[in-house]
Amino acid sequence: MNGMMLQGFSWYLPPDGQHWRRMAERASDLAARGFTAVWLPPAYKGQAGTADVGYGAYDLWDLGEFDQKGAVRTKYGTRDEYMDAVRSLQGAGIQVLADIVLNHKMGGDELEQIEAVEVDSHNRTQEIADTGVISTWSRFTFPGRKGKLDRFTWDASCFTGCDWNEAEQRPGIWRFGGKTWADDVDLSENGNFDYLMGMDVDLSDERVYAQLATWGRWYLRTTGVNGLRLDALKHMSRSFYQRWLADMRASVDHELFVVGEYWTRDLAALQDYIGDEESLSLFDVPLHFNFFHMGEDPEGADFSRLFDGTLVATDPIRAVTFVENHDTQPDQALESTVQHCLKPAAYALILLREAGYPCVFFADLYGLPNDGIPAVAELPLLMEIRERCAFGEQRDRFDEPDVVGWTREGSEEGPGCAVLVSRRDGAVKRMEVGGGHAGERWVCVLGEEGLVEIDGDGFADFPAAGALLSVYLPEKAAEALSNIPIIVRSDRA
Template identity: 60%
Template sequence: MDNGTMLQGFSWYLPADGAHWRRLAKSAQRLADEGVTAVWLPPAYKGQAGGFDVGYGVYDTYDLGEFDQKGTVATKYGTKDEYLACIRALQAAGVQALGDVVLNQRMGADATEDVVAREVAANDRNRVVAGPHKIRAWTRFCFPGRRGRYSAFTWDWRCFHGVDWDDATRRGGIYLFDGKSRDNEVDHDDNGNYDYLMGCDVDLSYPPVYDELVRWGKWYLDTTGLDGFRFDALKHMGREFYQRWLPEMRDYAGRELFSVGEYWTPRVDELVSYINDMPTMSLFDVPLHYHFYSASCSNGDFDLSKLFDRTLSTWNPVRAVTFVENHDTQPGQALQSLVLPWFKPSAYACILLREAGYPCVFYGDLYGMPNDGNIPAVVELPLLMEIRRRFAYGRQRDWLDDADTIGWTREGERGREGSGVAVVLTDRAGGAKRMLVGEGHAGELWHCVIGEEKDVRIGSDGWAEFDCGGGRLSVYLSDAAAGVLEHDWVNAIHTPDADPYTDDDPVRAETEEAVREHPELEGEVRRLAREGLDGEGVAG
């Protein structure tokens, strides 16, 4: 079975140009060639901020960029037709399309209602700080721009547990509507009961709401043909909702609908508990992300031998989706925990070149993040993805026995020419690991394809010593694999000029024309283009 790799196909600070669906569609085949097997698409429906909404301020789930609402027809990412074309392009390239489903909150209501509510403490949602009194809440959603198309359902205060704003007093707070109670099967470690997150908190147990969300889910599947879902904010939602809703969607679709949920906690026991209650859903390995973050910020004081301890990929590798970064961990976001650049190649090696978990690569790390001075792409990432796709197979052996230097090997598989890999990483001084790659590799010469270490000759017993510089990553491949990899890398499966932010760059167009006319000079053409010369000048 081939190695799969998911891509989170967006970052928070993408330009609000309505062109992202077109960018992804254009990139579909290239992503497939790089080993991407699924793309997690951003929330596709209209948010309260219209064309500037990232998608988590949900207004109308039936508006996929089709109706003039919130000041725009298109969403931040484009129109409905472009969204559907993007899904079709990905699937035509053999890549699954996963839809981001956000059902916990609604924002941008069309009208207010007077509702009796109790105010609760922000840091303890079980403690009432003001008894029942009337507030004016933005809770009525009638979607005048859509005019009942696809669904005539209107939302009112009965569809929600509460809100965070009283428009009568112009005062913020957390208000629980009279007669409503919080869901119990949610996170209780933070704020007493963390059912409430933001906006109008959807009452998922209210029968009319549940029935409407089932109708919407079936419509969404029929309309888009998605292959699966990413679910937002699970720790704030009663578990019984997806225990019912997801099987209904799978039965209706007649296919698996791979699903991964975001349950944001550093506690692996919480993730294991959720998976035990939801055995057909995967979860993101948040504890592993925090280990990467801590290691990157520790100035070498993190114990690398414990890097994978108490992580979901260790406890349940089949249900773990591993990641280094996502949109919420970017600078300026509530969960900001950006892994420092020096450690990112090592972190990506940990999720891409090991057997446990389904790795999810972040769009911002693949292409760079257009925020905070344009955080650069992880240069080694496309190469790591190629190594995963082609060579990271077979039995894994670990040497996770030192606080500052760890390593592992993959033995490779018969029928996969050149497969097998050796990895060493450090967080302080340089080091080395004597590791077994298997007797089938006896006598082979292995090259350091990431890092600057000397070649290694595998002993007759299948063992060798692999070096790594201080605070670095070293990845070794066999001579046969490295030779093929070097050829592919020179020919640039993934190159800076493929950056989707610069698709309309005239220099890029001229460079591509020069490469087509003079393929024998491709490496030199691209090098000079990166240094600022245009393709025509190079070709001439």
Template identity: 45%
Template sequence: MLARTLLQFFHWYTPEGGKLWSEVADQAESLSQMGVTDVWLPPAYKGASGAASIGYDTYDLFDLGEFDQKGTVATKYGDLASLQKATRSLTDAGVGVIHDVVFNHKMGADETERVHVRRANPDDRNQIEDEAFEASAYTRFTFPGRQGKHSKFIWDMKCFSGVDHLEDPDENGVFRIANEYGAGEWNAEVDDEVGNFDYLMGSDIEFRNNAVYEELKFWGRWLPEQVACTGFRLDAAKHIPAWFFRDWVGHVRETVHPELFVVAEYWHPDMDVLQRYLDQVDKQLMLFDVALHHHFYEASKAGGGFDLRTIFDGSLTASIPDHAVTLVSNHDTQPLQAMEASVEPWFKPLAYALILMREQGTPCIFYPDLYGAKYRDSGDDGETHEVEMPAIPCLPKLIEARKRFAHGAQTDIFDDPHCIAIIRAGTAEEQGSVTILSNGEEARKTVPVGEGHAGQGFRDYLGHCEEEIFTDDAGNLEVRVNGGSVSVWVRSDAM
């Protein structure tokens, strides 16, 4: 069976103009041939900032670029017809379609309501004032442009647990809406950062309201009826009660397809925290390997000072590999973003080799690393910065190498702090490989590839080393790698 390889087909600064869905359609076949099995699309529904919305400021889940709302019909990525064409093109090419789900909050309400709220300490959300006061808040969503098509549900103050902005009086902060749910407290089964991390931004959705719960389950059934859907990426999972996603994922698997792929963004490096969350959701989903991403970042900064033998220590891939989605970069960690931790370009090929050529974990490729990206934005220093993220020249070949040569039993040779190797033995039907990488000087390593390969020639599939090398009579092969580089050695007759 072909090993799964995801591609995040967007980044935070994807250009406006409604062209992304068309680009997806144009690239679908070539991605399939390369070895990409699933494409993760950005949030496809209307955001509060209209045509400029990246999608995480959710306004209307049922507007996939179909209605004139927030100043536009199309979203930043295109209209409904182009989205449907894009997902059909992926399906026709045999590529899965992963949709981004942002359930934590809504923004851009159509009307204010008079609400009773209690102030919460932003640094310790469990400290909530006893006395409530009345104010106006943007909590009523009527979706006038849609006029009840697809869903007649109206969101109001009873659908939300908190807000961060009030009018009359005009005040910003964290405010708990006084309602009938949870005895006035935040949701449980969320991350314990700042005491309780239920509240993140905007109008925070109250999942204990059964009407809200049923509406979000309905949307989970509705979306796959509109566009191709083989899975979901769940945004901001640490802010949403685990019981909700446990029930919601079970529901969509039961009603849509039992094999839906689901990965949650629970951005935490601690394995005990992630294990507890997986237990709470009955291990129904995958999680991003945050710790491994941090290791890649640290290794890229330290150069030869990083011990490559420790690269997987404390990672989700090492401890719970069947639930790990591995990544080198994403839209939150790219330059000028809040969680910026951009892996240095020289190390990215090494990092991608480590997630693509090993059996453990499901790798996710980031759009700029495959196609490149240029953008500008202001930084923390208040200055405007021009950023260029160059495409990694060898990344397409690495993705192909995973498809063609990452097969069979795996042997990790992590015996040197600066040079490690991964042997994939292959199977009766599929070729294996030897991946070697160095964060220091040029290096060599003698590895066993089996007597069945005695006297066979091998070449570097990535082309970083040009020579042909041969196994000895015992099936041993001396592989080479350039300094600060990676090579994937495969049989010459497979080239």
């Protein structure tokens, strides 16, 4: 089986409270498309209530059950609807990953007066003012929950810093008195990148740790999710997550798949973070940026180096590959949107190869019609080819800057495929698919129309013609596809 994950949301979903219901209704279809896991958005109440995507975490215990921040439901629905979505997906044979946001809290209920020192936003180790008293929203009492489920009150002692001084009505970054930034975070940016946003949680505080561990065990037990996606790893104490994950794994009787978001193009930083932790995967951010930069100069891009400096090339088992996510969308803080015309090729490069665990982005699969964001038309066909055909030994021909290719020989699980990514008119690449295919006819199901015959040694000359992406399958396999294998042209930019 070829595993495949769906990021089951995007930033710009409508805030209508229907997303959990829609995901439950899609469960059978997602399973039929070959998805083995779905990463759902943060399920707890955010500071912006029904408009919060989930990363402005307010109350981790409120999954859409209590009247807080203007409503009972979250952007996506109620607690019962969330639980139904989880159960429906699992019932269809799909694992569910929960999005975990423990770095910060936002939307405090009460002001506190706190001794703090302002630091330089570009170098958080540099103080730019004398220590003084600020006023900020650091006390979280969760009045709408009234102590149900948990009675812990968060106050200034639970945090290391903030980005708002209510008394002066201005933003900035302040480190609280008696607190220090964690030293096992990303130190390559801003002097120390512990602080990200909101009220920065002091992960070294034992009361805080106990609270987050208690909550984590409750969440896993209550929801029954199969795995976790960890937000903002580069801003969080590495030792905290090592301890917390060990406790979480000890609290469940099943394997807990965990993938982290460490947003950097620096492969060495990813390799250092992942270390010898065999049970932790990371998103392959460098690969995403290779796709992004391919669009900056599509006529001059060196396709033969697309996997240079990537996690999937060095640690294929623990690399979760992706083309786009909610943070890379237009107008987001990490905006690095891959050109739409290049996305079919990018998806082929993560879906039809043997290395990595590919993650498909919700907006690329379904589009966002209200925002004028189209779906990637070729994506359903590429996913079906992954599920049915992309098996067996892989042979790479990444030997020219303007046309690259690879083949999958096939196995008992599927018959194999041949793929070309090209920016050269009239390109042809001779590739081997294996002697077991000698005499077969292979048809181009994606790209320019074409038919090739495999010679007695298992080779053929595969033309790319004028298409950026060309995918060939054995003729019988092509005829069996349910996504109509009409020639879907993927033109160059």
